[in-house]
Amino acid sequence: MADKHSEVLFGLYDDEVDLLDAVKQANADHLEIMDVLTPFPVHGLDPLLGLEESRLHIAGFIYGALGTMTAFGFMTWVFTRDWPIIFGGKPYWSVPAFIPITFELTVLFCAIGITVTFYTICGLAPGKTPDILDDRITDDKFCLAFKTNGQSSEQISKLKNFFSRTGASEVHNKVI
Amino acid sequence: MHQFIFTGRQKSVLLGFMVLGLLCMGLTWAVDDPFHTRFWTNLLHNTVFFTGIAFIALFVYSAWMTAYAGWHTVVKRIFEGFSLYMVVGLVLMLIIAGGTWFHYHHLYHWAAEGIADPTSDHYDRILAGKSSFLNKSWYTFGSVGFLAVWTFFAFRIRSMSIAEDNAGTADYAHHQKLKRIVAIFLPIAAFTSAAAIWQWVMSIDAHWYSTMFAWYATASWFIAMMSLTILTVIFLKGKGYLEEVTGEHLHDLGKWLFAISIFWTYLWFSQFMLIWYANVGEETVYFQIRRDDYPVLFYGNLIINFVLPFLILMRNSTKRKYGTLVFMSVLLLFGHWVDFFLMIKPGALHTALEAMEHMGTAVGDAAAAHDHGHALAGDHGGHGAHHAIPPGFKMPGLLEIGTFLGFLASFLYFSLNQFTKASLISKNDPYLAESLHHHT
Numbered sequence: 001m002a003d004k005h006s007e008v009l010f011g012l013y014d015d016e017v018d019l020l021d022a023v024k025q026a027n028a029d030h031l032e033i034m035d036v037l038t039p040f041p042v043h044g045l046d047p048l049l050g051l052e053e054s055r056l057h058i059a060g061f062i063y064g065a066l067g068t069m070t071a072f073g074f075m076t077w078v079f080t081r082d083w084p085i086i087f088g089g090k091p092y093w094s095v096p097a098f099i100p101i102t103f104e105l106t107v108l109f110c111a112i113g114i115t116v117t118f119y120t121i122c123g124l125a126p127g128k129t130p131d132i133l134d135d136r137i138t139d140d141k142f143c144l145a146f147k148t149n150g151q152s153s154e155q156i157s158k159l160k161n162f163f164s165r166t167g168a169s170e171v172h173n174k175v176i
Numbered sequence: 177m178h179q180f181i182f183t184g185r186q187k188s189v190l191l192g193f194m195v196l197g198l199l200c201m202g203l204t205w206a207v208d209d210p211f212h213t214r215f216w217t218n219l220l221h222n223t224v225f226f227t228g229i230a231f232i233a234l235f236v237y238s239a240w241m242t243a244y245a246g247w248h249t250v251v252k253r254i255f256e257g258f259s260l261y262m263v264v265g266l267v268l269m270l271i272i273a274g275g276t277w278f279h280y281h282h283l284y285h286w287a288a289e290g291i292a293d294p295t296s297d298h299y300d301r302i303l304a305g306k307s308s309f310l311n312k313s314w315y316t317f318g319s320v321g322f323l324a325v326w327t328f329f330a331f332r333i334r335s336m337s338i339a340e341d342n343a344g345t346a347d348y349a350h351h352q353k354l355k356r357i358v359a360i361f362l363p364i365a366a367f368t369s370a371a372a373i374w375q376w377v378m379s380i381d382a383h384w385y386s387t388m389f390a391w392y393a394t395a396s397w398f399i400a401m402m403s404l405t406i407l408t409v410i411f412l413k414g415k416g417y418l419e420e421v422t423g424e425h426l427h428d429l430g431k432w433l434f435a436i437s438i439f440w441t442y443l444w445f446s447q448f449m450l451i452w453y454a455n456v457g458e459e460t461v462y463f464q465i466r467r468d469d470y471p472v473l474f475y476g477n478l479i480i481n482f483v484l485p486f487l488i489l490m491r492n493s494t495k496r497k498y499g500t501l502v503f504m505s506v507l508l509l510f511g512h513w514v515d516f517f518l519m520i521k522p523g524a525l526h527t528a529l530e531a532m533e534h535m536g537t538a539v540g541d542a543a544a545a546h547d548h549g550h551a552l553a554g555d556h557g558g559h560g561a562h563h564a565i566p567p568g569f570k571m572p573g574l575l576e577i578g579t580f581l582g583f584l585a586s587f588l589y590f591s592l593n594q595f596t597k598a599s600l601i602s603k604n605d606p607y608l609a610e611s612l613h614h615h616t
Binding site for chain 2: 057089099
């Protein structure tokens with residue numbers, strides 16, 4: 001999702017409280033945050049970063065509705081047009097019998113659709129190696145990253161100064 | 177503000193509605209058939225509905241405490257207040273249970289004299305087979321005994337919780353003790369509530385049974401209780417209380433409203449589905465009478481209690497906004513009241529009409545008696561395949577609505593009165609801090 005060859009300066013924090021304080025400080029200093037990466041969802045981070053509510057659930061609803069219509073429409077077609085069979089003396093178009101399968105396909109379409117959409121948004125796919133700043137951000141480190149493409153050494157030292165002020169345990173440079 | 181003050185104005189409004197409810201009940205009695213079926217079904221309907229709300233409030237309170245839940249601690253006093261209403265339900269159920277002995281009413285077919293006696297002309301082979309459970313003694317024991325046990329737990333838990341407020345210690349000894357009490361209550365409640373629902377509601381359609389019915393009715397209670405909780409929380413917040421309750425807590429209460437609505441739908445459908453799929457034709461009678469004679473309520477029930485909450489409460493924002501939450505809570509409270517209407521009225525009417533025919537009371541006389549109530553109740557004059565459905569059965573009429581409002585007012589009066597007796601936010605609960613910082 002990032003441009004090719006982003007120069008990234010990132011700090012690693014040991015605690016989410018330090019991270020939240022750092023984000024607040026960055027906002028106060030008008031620093032442009034590239035991304036924040038955490039091993040688990042941190043409460044209160046989204047509003048600080050000014051992130052909008054995800055629209056993934058709208059996609060989920062559409063996939064689900066598609067699943068409902070597929071299941072119901074297909075069974076209706078099969079049992080009334082294509083291959084009508086009488087089961088236990090019940091009518092061909094036995095709606096109650098369709099409900100469980102309709103439910104299952106709704107869930108299935110929604111789950112698969114939402115997963116594929118999410119992977120696509122995040123630029124993930126089987127066989128693709130994601131650009132990870134540091135392996136430990138999936139474990140116990142909280143990462144705050146700035147993009148430093150074309151920035152002067154003065155600006156970069158200002159960012160480093162910011163990291164040391166806000167208590168980052170490590171600061172690294174990486175090109176991804 | 178942690179100390180709720182029950183103002184004189186609130187009291188008089190609620191008392192006014194209670195008087196309205198009593199007037200409606202009196203009026204129902206006056207325009208009723210010789211057996212006063214409409215009056216007794218209304219009494220049973222509202223008693224079961226509001227006692228159930230009180231019971232389920234205590235049940236979820238216990239379940240959450242046992243599950244180490246902490247988010248609800250800021251609203252736990254609301255559940256405590258609700259749960260004590262069971263003492264009112266106890267008195268009302270005592271009247272209804274007494275009615276089976278003294279023939280005040282003909283709500284239950286199985287309560288007829290000689291139902292299990294082959295020489296009697298009331299003999300019914302199926303009900304004779306069920307008579308070891310469906311009999312007056314069990315009904316009385318179930319209604320009064322079970323309710324008394326629940327009420328005992330409600331008062332015990334409430335007093336422990338207040339004691340924690342006043343004398344809570346750092347080792348949370350009160351909470352440990354409370355946890356033991358609620359853990360004892362849970363299994364007792366689970367078994368007895370099912371039996372109580374079979375007796376109070378399911379046995380109205382005495383020939384019919386469903387193993388899912390207890391779950392189904394309990395889910396209905398649960399949603400009604402959650403609706404009432406949300407409305408009470410928003411009312412109290414509007415008065416400046418419960419400042420600690422944030423959108424996060426309302427979001428979780430809204431989630432329960434949504435989730436249990438889906439659960440209710442699953443049971444509503446599966447109850448029929450199992451009977452239909454297994455070709456148990458004789459058990460479809462319960463659904464046939466409701467679909468054919470009460471189509472508006474039957475399908476309306478599904479739309480109000482499933483389609484609307486499913487589509488409206490699915491979004492994140494609707495579970496956090498007062499407007500949508502209040503709208504859905506009012507709708508679902510009424511919707512599940514109508515759900516109980518549909519569980520109780522058709523079967524009770526059938527039993528009463530049969531009894532009248534049996535006793536030689538001309539049905540024509542009864543129908544004439546109903547004409548008085550015709551205009552009042554706004555009956556739609558529907559004619560089933562077998563007989564005209566009198567007012568107050570086909571649709572909830574004005575008298576039913578009035579009775580409902582009276583009961584609702586008494587429930588709220590009772591609960592608000594309980595809120596004055598302790599701080600609205602419990603003080604020494606070990607989960608209080610978790611609840612104050614709750615974030616979804």
